[in-house]
Amino acid sequence: xxxxxxxxxxxxxxxYDPDIKNELxxxxxxxxxxxxxxxxxxxxQGRSYGDSCLNNDGTIINTSKLNHILFFDKDNGVLRCEAGxxxxxxxxxxxxxxxxxxxxxxxxxxxxxxxxxxxxxxKNHHRVGSFGNHVLxxxxxxxxxxxxxxxxxxxxxxxxxxxxxxxLTGLIRWVEIKLKKIVNSSIVSTERTFTSVNEFFELDxxxxxxxEYTVAWVDTTSTGTKLGRGVYFSGDHAKExxxxxxxxxxxxxxxxxxxxxxxxTLNSYVVRAFNQVYYNLHKNNSEQxxxxxxxxxxxxxxxxxxxxxxxxxxxxxxxxxxxxNDGKEVIKEILRLVSNKNMASFxxxxxxxxxxxxxxxxxxxxxxxxxxxxxxNKGKRTLDFLNDLDKLxxxxxxxxxPAKDARMSSEMFVKSFPGLNQFKKYIDPSFSSSFxxxxxxx
Amino acid sequence: xxxxxxxxxxxxxxxxxxxxxxxxxxxxxxxxxxxxKLEIVSNDLISRGCGKALCYSLDFNDFTEHQSLIxxxxxxxxxxxxxxxxxxxxxxxxxxEENVNKALEQVTSNYTSAVSLLVLFTQVMYSQGEGTIxxxxxxxxxxxRKSNFIYGSAKGGLSTFLEGLRYKLYxxxxxxxxxxxxxxxxxxxxxxxxxxxxxxxxxxxxxxxKAIKLRKSVIYTPHFWFxxxxxxxxxxxxxxxxxxx
Numbered sequence: 276x277x278x279x280x281x282x283x284x285x286x287x288x289x290x291y292d293p294d295i296k297n298e299l300x301x302x303x304x305x306x307x308x309x310x311x312x313x314x315x316x317x318x319x320q321g322r323s324y325g326d327s328c329l330n331n332d333g334t335i336i337n338t339s340k341l342n343h344i345l346f347f348d349k350d351n352g353v354l355r356c357e358a359g360x361x362x363x364x365x366x367x368x369x370x371x372x373x374x375x376x377x378x379x380x381x382x383x384x385x386x387x388x389x390x391x392x393x394x395x396x397x398k399n400h401h402r403v404g405s406f407g408n409h410v411l412x413x414x415x416x417x418x419x420x421x422x423x424x425x426x427x428x429x430x431x432x433x434x435x436x437x438x439x440x441x442x443l444t445g446l447i448r449w450v451e452i453k454l455k456k457i458v459n460s461s462i463v464s465t466e467r468t469f470t471s472v473n474e475f476f477e478l479d480x481x482x483x484x485x486x487e488y489t490v491a492w493v494d495t496t497s498t499g500t501k502l503g504r505g506v507y508f509s510g511d512h513a514k515e516x517x518x519x520x521x522x523x524x525x526x527x528x529x530x531x532x533x534x535x536x537x538x539x540t541l542n543s544y545v546v547r548a549f550n551q552v553y554y555n556l557h558k559n560n561s562e563q564x565x566x567x568x569x570x571x572x573x574x575x576x577x578x579x580x581x582x583x584x585x586x587x588x589x590x591x592x593x594x595x596x597x598x599x600n601d602g603k604e605v606i607k608e609i610l611r612l613v614s615n616k617n618m619a620s621f622x623x624x625x626x627x628x629x630x631x632x633x634x635x636x637x638x639x640x641x642x643x644x645x646x647x648x649x650x651x652n653k654g655k656r657t658l659d660f661l662n663d664l665d666k667l668x669x670x671x672x673x674x675x676x677p678a679k680d681a682r683m684s685s686e687m688f689v690k691s692f693p694g695l696n697q698f699k700k701y702i703d704p705s706f707s708s709s710f711x712x713x714x715x716x717x
Numbered sequence: 718x719x720x721x722x723x724x725x726x727x728x729x730x731x732x733x734x735x736x737x738x739x740x741x742x743x744x745x746x747x748x749x750x751x752x753x754k755l756e757i758v759s760n761d762l763i764s765r766g767c768g769k770a771l772c773y774s775l776d777f778n779d780f781t782e783h784q785s786l787i788x789x790x791x792x793x794x795x796x797x798x799x800x801x802x803x804x805x806x807x808x809x810x811x812x813x814e815e816n817v818n819k820a821l822e823q824v825t826s827n828y829t830s831a832v833s834l835l836v837l838f839t840q841v842m843y844s845q846g847e848g849t850i851x852x853x854x855x856x857x858x859x860x861x862r863k864s865n866f867i868y869g870s871a872k873g874g875l876s877t878f879l880e881g882l883r884y885k886l887y888x889x890x891x892x893x894x895x896x897x898x899x900x901x902x903x904x905x906x907x908x909x910x911x912x913x914x915x916x917x918x919x920x921x922x923x924x925x926x927k928a929i930k931l932r933k934s935v936i937y938t939p940h941f942w943f944x945x946x947x948x949x950x951x952x953x954x955x956x957x958x959x960x961x962x
Contacts, residue, residue: 302904305753340729340904343757347764354764357757368765 284335287582288324289535289589290652290681293331293709302340304357304448310418314707317442319359319386323393324592325681326709327441333707336446338388344368345449352454353411358388358447363576366568374454375512375568377409381624383573388413388447393678394439394638396645398488398510398572401629405640407438408631409453417445418705427634436701439635441677443711445703457512462488462571464510467561468554472503472607472625479507479627487511488571493623494550495613495648496543503610505625506557510571531579538586541651546619575622585651591681593661594639594647596628597673602644605667609646612667618660620648636694636701639676647679658682677710688714718768720794722746724834725777725804727754729903730853733922734801735762744769746790749804750776777804777830778822787837796845799929800838802831803853803896805871807905813867820867827871832878839882843889849929850886851894852879856937859897859946862962876935883934892932896925899942914945 284295299315301308314333321328341359348354349372354365362376363383369375380395389395391413396405403409412426415437425434437444467482469475475491483489486509493505575581582590597605606625613620623646630642648664650657665687668675674691675683689695719742723731726747735745735758745762749755752774759770771793775786790797805827813820831852842848857865858872876895883893900906900915916939924938937943952960 300904300907303754303757305757343761344764345757345760356764371766 284318284329285321286325286328286681287322288592288649288652288679288681289582289585289587290591291326291329291331291709293326293329295330295335296332297334299334299336300340301336301338301446304341304343304345304414308336308416308446310416310446310705312418313705315418315446315703315705316708317358317388317392317446319389320361320384322382322385322389324679325677326713327393327677327680327711328389329709330707331709331712333709338386338446341448346451347372349374352456353451354454355412355449355451356387357449359386361386362390369454370457370460370568373457373459375457377403377453377455378406379572380406381573382576384576387450387452388442391438391447391450392440392442394633394635394640395678396628396640398490398508398626400631400640401483401489401627402487404629404631405633405638406452407634407638410434410438410634411451411453413437413450414448415445416448417703419703422448433701435634436636436698439633439638440698440701441637441708441710443702443706443708445706458515459513460568461513461565462510462568463513463563464508464566464571465561465563466557467507467509468505468558469507470504471501472505472610475503475505475507475625476603482507482509483627485509489626491625492553493610493625493646494554495610495618495620495623496547496550497554498614502614503607503625504554505623506554508571510566513565529577529579532581532583535583535587536585538588538651540586541584541621543617543619546621549621550619588652590649590651591657591661592647592649592679593664594645594676594679595664595668595673596639596641596643596645596676597668597671598643599627601671602673605671605673606644606646608667609648609664612660612663613648616660618650618657620650623648636698637677637692639674639678639691641674643673645676647676677714680710683714685714685716719743719798720746720790720796721799721801722748722790722794722797722838724748724800724802726758726772727751728803729905729918730898730901730921730925731801731803732758732761733918734803734925736765737922737926738799739765739767741766741768743767744771744794746771746773746794748773748775748786750774777834778825780830780833783830783833783837787841791841796848797838797842798848800842800848800850801853802834802851805853807868810865810867823867824871827868828874828878831875835878835882839886842891843886846890848891849894849932850882850891851896851925851929853896853898853925854879856897856899856942856946860950860957862949864962880935892934894925894928894933895935896921896928896938897935897942897946898938899945914941 316330317336319338338359341357344356346355352374378397390406394405394407416422488510491507497504625646727749747755755772762770808819854876855872857869858876879895898921902915921938928936
């Protein structure tokens with residue numbers, strides 16, 4: 276609820292300032308949108324970091340009003356909703372009935388169609404795979420005419436192309452997913468500090484299988500023997516009916532960053548201090564706690580518009596995945612590079628993906644370690660550094676995540692996605708994005 | 718069970734108001750032109766936890782259908798707790814000045830059909846002894862302006878009608894709420910340039926729901942429109958005719 280400005284179609288990391296040729300507001304999932312010969316791209320909440328949700332000089336289909344829930348089977352946990360419904364909205368509907376999202380990314384302010392198009396992953400990837408693994412069906416409108424329903428068995432090639440398909444296969448109108456049963460809204464969580472990245476690998480080997488949710492925060496400013504120290508978070512849905520926190524208290528604690536901060540707000544001293552404090556706050560604090568799911572899954576959602584902390588030049592995210600065996604060295608090497616070059620990433624997240632295969636031809640999640648880092652945009656210096664990280668990822672056949680990317684080379688993109696050639700057959704000729712034109716310069 | 722009739726149920730403001738009135742003991746009666754859209758809205762409300770939602774398709778400009786709509790609702794509802802009316806069209810002023818049919822359509826849809834519905838609903842609700850009639854008018858009806866006086870006159874007429882109805886129904890225990898929104902970011906205004914004065918339908922709906930609960934008579938949403946319109950109303954004629962608003 277807010278006052279409305281003229282809509283700017285930007286992405287989360289604010290590196291680009293795109294111009295669009297046209298916008299279409301899609302308000303009903305059953306209305307027959309006439310798609311002509313153009314470059315269309317659906318835009319939901321603009322939570323992709325780079326340019327995969329942007330369409331410079333193209334036409335944006337605004338799906339924010341496609342916000343109806345079409346069907347909710349409270350007994351069997353099946354939900355069908357329109358493309359623009361956010362995960363936040365879904366949670367507010369399903370949690371009171373004892374259901375939860377099967378997979379959730381680190382923010383609940385994304386749309387369901389965005390979650391499908393990027394085949395997003397969560398802290399439970401090692402147990403359940405990514406979002407696409409839980410999609411029962413969706414309807415997609417292509418420029419060729421009639422809308423088509425896709426399921427894992429019906430139109431399965433288009434199904435598999437659209438999951439993780441970056442919105443390039445057409446306009447998703449609704450999505451149906453299978454939900455996860457829960458007892459209440461609490462998470463039993465444990466936080467353990469590790470003093471080096473080696474210790475992380477050990478901790479992870481011990482706790483990954485035991486816990487449904489695991490993720491680690493890494494202090495990228497530490498060096499030497501402390502390289503890659505951090506905090507390992509693990510958690511499971513509470514199994515008993517007992518709620519130990521006050522729901523009303525939870526709602527109030529929200530901070531909003533009202534405008535872009537000066538570019539130097541998150542300088543390396545601030546980041547270093549933050550990382551120090553954050554690490555020390557969690558030290559000696561390894562007992563089990565009962566927490567609400569919101570702070571557990573979405574710590575950053577309590578700071579609305581946190582991207583503005585990076586100022587108007589924005590920032591770059593780099594998220595890669597590298598195979599388990601060769602990957603450990605690469606993760607260490609990346610952390611070493613970050614700290615040696617004093618690049619200081621504000622929030623750095625490390626997690627191991629499991630071996631459940633992703634459904635999408637262009638899905639990012641695959642078995643291995645995934646590391647997400649963010650860096651303020653300092654122009655060429657940052658871009659060169661990110662290219663160095665790509666080289667390391669490429670050396671072990673890893674991949675870089677398009678949803679977070681604003682700069683990878685087309686070579687890196689091709690290397691990251693072996694299913695790319697198969698995927699290309701299913702692209703709708705009238706759909707495109709800034710990202711796609713950047714990595715496919717033809 | 719509480720019965721809430723939403724006339725114009727597929728409009729952005731109506732949808733936002735309905736969502737905020739959801740409760741498991743509420744039955745919505747959704748009236749609108751397009752049955753497919755009504756069904757989407759009703760499924761949405763049911764999924765979000767309302768007790769019941771029924772759909773009635775109606776062309777608001779076909780007055781002969783109004784009576785039978787009321788009969789259909791009467792079968793389902795023993796009394797109507799809230800009647801919320803929010804529908805209308807907005808053609809551009811230029812279009813209306815060039816084409817009298819557009820002008821008449823605008824007046825019919827925004828004023829005449831609302832009068833027809835409200836007179837008929839009042840007949841049913843009068844004897845209830847309680848209830849609320851909330852109708853969305855517009856700040857555009859507060860003063861005739863050269864840029865939008867055809868739409869404005871229909872909304873002005875509606876506001877005057879509602880004022881009278883409020884006095885009439887006061888002793889009958891029924892509150893009549895006139896809602897005067899300013900600029901709302903909805904499909905009706907997609908093509909207009911947005912700015913500082915624009916509000917989302919959700920924000921407008923929040924104030925409407927609050928006003929219904931507090932049994933207010935007239936509200937401007939958001940509140941600052943009250944001050945804007947007060948100033949616009951007191952601008953002397955010799956200045957006002959020079960203004961391009």
